[in-house]
Amino acid sequence: MPFEKILAAIDGSEASDRAFAKALELASLTGSTVTALAVEGPLPAYAATIGEVDEVKREKDAFFQRVLDDTREQAAAAGVQLDVQLRPGHAAELIVRIAREARVDLIVLGHKGHFLRDHLLGSTADRVAEHADCPVMIVK
């Protein structure tokens, strides 16, 4: 089987939704399992108040919970076995690390995420493609 384990990075953006749909399509064709990895992204760096950090963390938790619930529903509808992970941290670093640790055969992710920094500093997809040990599918 070409791809036994697929890691789909999701962030709730349209590009990530399309990437996840492709991951499910591929998984249902090949019988692979899919891990949906949602990376919460960094909290406000160098914060002056705990309130600022707490608020962003709460917002992210609620947002990603909704995103992960959607992915579960989609995977169940497609009949694909899904493992879901929600992790804090830097998206590119974490996607590459978890893909390496879990020895996945393919990483699937959208070409751009939510944030302005994705456009200014190069997207998460670029960095994952550069550093990953396995094939990477970037979905437009």
Next chain:
Amino acid sequence: MSELAVAAILAAAILVASTMSVEIGISVALLELGLGVVVGNAFDVSVPDWLAFVGSFAGIVLTFLAGAEVDVPQFKREWRASLSIGVVSFAAPFFVCMAFAYWALGWSGDASQIAGIALSTTSLAVVYSVLVETGLNQSVMGKRIMSATFVTDFGTAAALSILFIKPNLWILAFVAVSAALIVGLPRLSPWFFARYGNRVIEPEVKLIFAALFLLMWLGDKAHSHAVLPAFVLGLALSSHYASHRKEQERLRVVAFAFLTPFFFFKGGMSVSVSALWANLGVLALLFGAKLLPKLVGVYPLARRYCAPHAGFTSLLMSTGLTFGTISSLYGLQAGIIDETQFSLLIAVVVLSAIIPTVIAQRFLQPSAAEEARRDEQARIGELLLQREGS
């Protein structure tokens, strides 16, 4: 430039800082400070009286919020480790920076004390952000670091309130009212908040603001500073807020929407870029005077209480932001330090928020999963020891 024109420029800059913060993930406070520097230097806008006033009050509100955010039960559980790390984290840079400013830089005694206080701080919020982001806030090590940060902040607040007192009779009223509020408000607040709270007119926020204004007025009359009683008052109300998160949330909304932006803009606008440019060497030396004693002082204790992540702990304890800014602004406003000294202190404070954090996260960040395993092993060890003992 008219006051309304300054207000319009500031309002626009505050809006820009907020949106930038959401887009690039840098705290709004740091961006407000940075944009304050731009507005103050590029547009040659000086700090108007109303901004100085609102900014001073915002500093006290920030101090109160910092006290209210302390997890007291957690501190009680980890008091031994927290106290030793926290006291050294305050005292080592305080004495070194004070001595360095006095003897090496030739600053006055009072200005040197401000330098010692401003550069002794550890940023609770910077530390919290790193720990929550990595999941380490759930580990014993993370809890010890958080509690130690509270001790350091307490040292800073105490030093700022005590060192510059020029006692007169008002000090009696200041102390008596501070004690009455600290003891009385936690008892009054459940009834008051239940009866008047949860309305858009926000009587509970107004109660806190009235108490803080009273402390500021009496502190001013007594030639002291309200930062210590404001911090302790927040601390006294922390248990109440822990069980009434909505009330804390509303207070934060009022503070962050209207007050704290003016505090950080006031700080930024008072920085002179030309003075910094002319004193880059002094800036580097002051930065070293803050960091080295923090690292050297905290590291041995961190090896004992936060092993094997002593380097990570020491670097996080070296961060600073809010209390450093509050202390420096107090010094500037009271005429204790001049614009150049203020600019240097703020620059060191901002650098200390960024550089130790980046190094700690980039090179020394522990794994939260590994720490959870270590904590679990320690718990099992303790249980086995208890079983053997009984």
